[in-house]
Amino acid sequence: MATSIQKAKRLLTKMTLDEKIGQMVQFGRIKLNEKNLVREGKIGSFLNSRNVALVNEVQRIAMEQSRLKIPLLIGSDIIHGYVSTFPIPVAEACSWNLDLIESSAKHAMTEAAADGIRWNFAPMVDIARDPRWGRIAEGAGEDPYLGAQIAKARVRGFQAKGKNGYPLAAACAKHFVAYGGAEGGRDYNTVDMSEHVLRTTYLPPFKAAVDEGVMSFMSSFNDILSVPSSANDFSLRQVLKGEWRFDGFVVSDWESIEEVIAHGIADDRTSSALAGLKSGVDMDMHSGVYHDHLKELVIKDKKLELLIDDSVLRILKIKYDLGLFEHPYTDPNLRDEVILNKETVEMTLKMARESIVLLKNEALLPLSKEQKIALIGPFGDDPHTPIGCWGAEGNHKNTVTVKMAFENAGLDFVIAQGCDSIDPKVEWIQEAVDLASHQDIIILTLGERQDMSGENNNRAFLDLPGAQLELLRALKKLNKPIITLLFNGRPMTIPETVEKSDALLAVWHLGLSSGTAITEILFGDVNPSGKLVTTFPKTVGQIPLYYNHKRTGRPKFRRYIDCDEEPLFHFGFGLSYSNFIYDKLIMKKSRLGKKDKLEFTIDVYNDSDIDGQEIVQVYYRDLLAQVTRPVKELCAFEKANFKAHQLKTLSFSIPISQFGYYDPEMNFIIEKGNFALWVGPSSIEGIASEFTIR
Structure with a gap:
């Protein structure tokens, strides 16, 4: 039986130049006036068309009325759920639950595939260390190792097998590369970093996606090493398609090939098309420069058709891998079966429960359901914000708000907004204070609306917007316990909020089961288990602030005269209603060869009456190297379940390659020497040990 690439090669021999170029062209939403282009084989893909009837209609034109009957590939951004928002x-x-993250991705893609979407512009695997950047909400945080593991999980979920035995969709690792390193946290901005930082920090999640079999990549808007990503031969041809042997295809981000003109790399649309083709961008998203100019470029230089052939082979191979030639149409009845079904909605709740991070608890939580509650703040009855940025087809009518969940639980509570989420007016504050004065406890909802994070939603200040802090200050004067729920799409600078709150939870934008998950955590039905993947700064002046920073020549000196250098909350931090005790870190052997594995056990004891989960984190430091290395690096973790008063001995086995690095000549090496090791509940706590690579 012929392989996908063999089938693609046979088909390529039958294609005209126009038909080849057509496979490299992606248009936006399906329009009636583009059907003739489909018949002529001049369009290979559409994006953001989420109507199964329309998708089937245009697919039927491609399969029944075009000369070669090549199916279309329909793409969209399914970032955290489709109709059922996660x-x-x-x-x-x-x-830190890879199985749950994979399942979330699979459920999201199952829904989207029912609308004919077979290509997902996700996962976003950009490392992000600047919370001013709005798209930090779309990734996995600041750590390359954790980011790589989550990239793999999401690729597995999005590309899981459907009922027909083929992948639900092609995943797309984006944005290649270093998009999260934009200067000043300003979206689309320039990126200035060394190749060493690029390879050490920003490339690992993308390499992990390739290793997991991701079918496509998306180039980014930014420049890298002074060349725009969509014209960057180094990143696309040398690294991705060369060193890594990636056999899928690369699509540009929205019109980013044409935008190399604005970067000053090309002087017109024709030269921008040439730059994109030569650098290795296989498909043009929406700008039309390939559609309009590739043919004239080939007429002038016949050798360019070899590059076109390579791009088309890659695209056709993925269409064969997806089974689109055998199964081009989507069953319109499938939507009723999978959209918002019981299993998927339950999965949104499971994911939301484990995403919440308990940041402070002065022996206040969990609450008793007998207490009289004042639910105050702009997000208590807001069904829009929990959907978050990039909500796809998520509908606020499906959201369970905190108010709704309180009602469902039969709680005794009153509610007041107190202030707007962004407007600085204070007229509503006194009403909220008066209402809260008669209650036992205050649950205060503060944070960011869903449209304050995501693409091009960058912030110069990360404080609570509007009059939210004034509301907190007024309520604090009542001398009643305050539990703050932080609805956030990024780390925020909230030191006063932490100080004035008796308990604080980062509840993010949790999707349609938001209110239910929050309520279960507040009242102890579920024990919080989330831990931060991004450092929370005290002030924007500390940014960039991340745990795995380099060592310096004068580490004992203070960095600022007006603020200490410590974050508000460290990477890996998160509290539980349980109390976990670490003990007895035992190495199998501490002197290792380069082909060995670092093997050890650690005892963890749940010293409480409450069942819980603990994320056991393993960090190391290379004590002597040819280049400066981080003070600490994550190299393994395990999320384990514990019964009350249960002792577990957890085993770890880490390949020695995990402790390698890039030398000054950009060679990846595993060097002999001594290493420090820590095992504990966060990046700043743990039992220490050492090992040696011989």
Whole structure:
């Protein structure tokens, strides 16, 4: 039986130049006036068409009325759910639960595939260390190792097998590369970093996606090493298609090939098309420069058709891998079966539960359901914000708000908005204070609306918007316990909020089961288990602030005269209603060869009457190297379940390659030497040990 690439090669021999170029062209939403282009084989893909009837109609034209009957590939951004919205990706990452994250991705793609979407512009695997950048909400945080593991999980979920035995969709690792390193946290901005930082920090999640079999990549808007990504031969041809032997295809981000003109790399649309083709961008998203100019470029230089052939082979191979030639149409009845079905909605709740991070608890939580509650703040009855950025087909009518969940639980509570989420007016504050004065406890909802994070939603200040802090200050004067729920799409600078709150939870934008998950955590039906994947700064002046920073020549000196250098909350931090005790870190052997594995056990004891989950984190430091290395790096983790008063001995086995690095000549090496090791509940706590690579 012929392989996908063999089938693609046979088909390529039958194609005209126009038909080849057509496979490299992606248009936007399906329009009636583009049907003739489909018949002529001049369009290979559409995006953001989420109507199964329309998708089937245009697919039928491609399959029955075009000369070669090549199916269309329909793509869309399914970032954290389709109709059933899951927590935003940075929140999901805080679960550190790879199985759950994979399942979330599979459920999301199952829904989307029912509308004919067979290509997902996700996962976003950009490392992000600047919370001013709005798209930090879409990724897995600041750590390359954790980011790589989550990238693999999401690729597995999006590309899981459907009922027909083929992948539900082609996943797309984006944005290649270093998009999260934009200067000043300003979306689309320039990126200035060394190749060493690029390879050490920003490339690992993308390499992990390739290793997991991701079918496509998306180039980014930014420049890298002073060349725009969509014209960057180094990143696309040398690294991705060369070193990594990636056999899928690359699509540009929205019109980013044409935008190399604005970068000053090309002087017109024709030269921008040439730059994109030569650099290795296989498909043009929406700008039309390939559609309009590739043919004239080939007429002038016949050798360019070899590059076109390579791109088309890659695209056709993926269409064969997806089974689109055998199964081009989508059953219109499938939608009723999978959209918002019981299993998927339950999965949104499971994911939301483990995404919540308990940041402070002065022996206040969990609450008793007998207490009289004041639910105050702009997000208590807001069904829109929990959907988060990139909500796809998520509908606020499906959202369970905190108010709704309180009602469902039969709680004794009153509710007041207190202030708007962004407007600085304070007229509503006194009403909220008066209402809260008669209650036992205050649950205060603060944070960001869903449209304050995501693409091009960057912030210069990360404080609570509007009059939210004034509301907190007024309520604090009542001398009643305050539990703050932080609805956030990024780390925020909230030191006063932490100080004035008796308990604080990062509840992010959790999707349609938001209110239910929050309520279960507040009242102890579920024990919080999330831990941060991004550092929370005290002030924007500390940014960039991340745990795995380099060592310096004068580490004992303070960095600022007006603020200490410590974050508000560290990477890996998160509290539980349980109390976990770490003990007895035992190495199988501490002197290792380069082909060995670092093997050890650690005892963890749940010293409480409450069942719980603990994320056991393993960090190391290379004590001597040819280049400066981080003070600490995550190299393994395990999320384990514990019964009350249960002792578990957890085993770890880490390949020695995990401790390698890039030398000054950009060679990946595993060097002899001594290493420090820590095992504990966060990046700043743990039992220490050492090992040696001989």
